[in-house]
Amino acid sequence: MTSTSRPDGGPLDPGLREIMAERRHLTNLAYRMLGSLAEAEDVVQETYARWYAMSAERRDAVTNPAAWLTKVASRICLDVLGSARARRERYTGAWIPEPLPARGEWPGGSPDGADPADRITLDESVTMAFLVVLDAMTPAERVAFILHDVFRYPFAEIADIVGRTPAACRQLATSARRRIDAARTPATPTAQQARLVRDFKQAWEAGDIATLVGLLDPGATAVGDGGGVVTATLHPVQGAEQIARFFAERTRPGALAIRECTVNGQPGLAARLDGATVAVYAFDVRDGRIGRIWAVLNPAKLRPWTP
Numbered sequence: 001m002t003s004t005s006r007p008d009g010g011p012l013d014p015g016l017r018e019i020m021a022e023r024r025h026l027t028n029l030a031y032r033m034l035g036s037l038a039e040a041e042d043v044v045q046e047t048y049a050r051w052y053a054m055s056a057e058r059r060d061a062v063t064n065p066a067a068w069l070t071k072v073a074s075r076i077c078l079d080v081l082g083s084a085r086a087r088r089e090r091y092t093g094a095w096i097p098e099p100l101p102a103r104g105e106w107p108g109g110s111p112d113g114a115d116p117a118d119r120i121t122l123d124e125s126v127t128m129a130f131l132v133v134l135d136a137m138t139p140a141e142r143v144a145f146i147l148h149d150v151f152r153y154p155f156a157e158i159a160d161i162v163g164r165t166p167a168a169c170r171q172l173a174t175s176a177r178r179r180i181d182a183a184r185t186p187a188t189p190t191a192q193q194a195r196l197v198r199d200f201k202q203a204w205e206a207g208d209i210a211t212l213v214g215l216l217d218p219g220a221t222a223v224g225d226g227g228g229v230v231t232a233t234l235h236p237v238q239g240a241e242q243i244a245r246f247f248a249e250r251t252r253p254g255a256l257a258i259r260e261c262t263v264n265g266q267p268g269l270a271a272r273l274d275g276a277t278v279a280v281y282a283f284d285v286r287d288g289r290i291g292r293i294w295a296v297l298n299p300a301k302l303r304p305w306t307p
Contacts, residue, residue, distance in 0.1 A: 019051065019065050026073045028121055032146050033077040034084070035097030035131045037120070037304065043080065047073040067157070074143055074161045081139035092228025094236070096294050097131040098301040099280040102262035125150045126264050128282035128294050133183045137176050144169045145176035185286040193285050194260070194267040200283075200290060201258055201269055204247050212244035217289040222246065227298030230278075243293070270305060277305035 023044060030040035047069055051059065062068045088095045100120055124130060125146070134142050140162050147153040147161070148169070155166040155173075162169060196215060203211035222243045226232025237246045257272045261280075269281040280302060284292035296302065 019069070020048075022066050022069050023048075025066075026069060029070065029146070029151060030073055030077055031100075031120055032125055032131075032134070032150060033074070033143060034080060035135055036301075037098050037100065038300070039080060043073055043076045046076055070153075071157075071161050074147060078139050078143050078162060081142060085139075092226070093232055093234045094223045094225050095135070095227075096223065096225035096296050096301075097128065097135065097264075099128070099263045099268070099282060099294075099296050099305075100126065100265075101305060102265070123265065127266055128264050129183065129185075129284045129292065130180070131264070132294070133179055134176075137179060138172075140164065141172045141176040141179075144172035145180075148173045149177060185284065185291065188285040188288070190267065192288070193283065196285055196288075196290055197267040197269060197283055198260060201260065205258060207248045209241075209244045209248045212247060213240045215290055216240035216243055217286060217291045220289070220291050220293070222293040222295065224295040225298050225301070227300065229299055230297045232295070232297050275306075277302050280305060 026044045026047060027040050030043040031037055034040055034043070050072055051065075051069065059065075120126065134146070137145070143162055144155075144158050147158045148155060155169045158169045158173075159166045162172075164172070200212065200215050202208075203215065218240050220238070220240050220243055222237040224232035233246075237243050255273065256278075259270055259272070261268055261270045263270075263280055263282040266282065268283060270277050271279040271281070278299075279295055279297045282294040282296075283290050
């Protein structure tokens with residue numbers, strides 16, 4: 001969507017430029033709620049479509065258009081989250097949130113030619129570890145928590161969105177916060193994370209099982225998401241030695257080009273084959289070792305990573 005045309009292709013009323021400027025906020029909101037950039041973009045498109053579906057008189061009657069857009073987008077996300085639970089029961093293997101590259105690492109670009117990194121603010125609320133915990137919440141918990149704790153909306157406004165009382169929304173956010181706090185590990189400096197990921201890459205390329213084991217927490221877990229489209233282990237691989245052997249046995253010298261990159265704001269890896277990104281790896285570091293690895297191989301989730 002550009003600043004010169006509406007979703008239906010018609011000219012944009014100059015007086016509505018402020019409305020269109022909400023796109024970045026809405027995309028940030030929807031991505032955190034859904035864990036999918038593609039679905040977030042669909043939500044934003046639908047939100048604007050509903051705005052333009054109203055008559056000019058009804059639009060003029062909206063005293064706070066930005067709040068209206070946020071409310072509509074949040075309600076759409078709530079509906080999407082409800083249906084997503086049923087879809088994921090049919091999903092082949094584990095479902096991992098869609099990984100985001102950093103600014104300058106979007107070889108695929110976006111349909112409107114804009115850099116998606118300009119629309120998604122990469123902070124703690126989009127790290128893979130954070131999104132995975134969010135995905136375990138109920139839809140109402142997730143929406144209430146993100147609106148209040150991440151975007152600082154008051155519970156009175158959240159209540160109107162989720163259809164519950166402000167007190168109930170406060171309880172939802174509190175429950176979600178407990179989940180986040182229980183899963184949170186002490187922060188590791190980015191430079192230290194980058195060194196661990198770089199050492200993992202080099203040991204993986206060398207098939208060095210002993211070094212890989214030393215870099216992994218004894219209770220580490222690796223999860224893959226192929227979506228039933230490409231081959232990926234259907235169950236988590238657990239334990240440092242098991243993970244080390246799993247990666248070492250899949251070393252393909254000269255075939256895969258593994259490069260360091262930023263995944264959801266943190267050091268990660270991307271594997272390319274014949275110019276296409278075939279896997280993106282996100283890492284969670286705890287106590288100086290790699291505790292969790294998320295490998296996204298589903299091509300539908302790698303759209304921004306490949307030209």
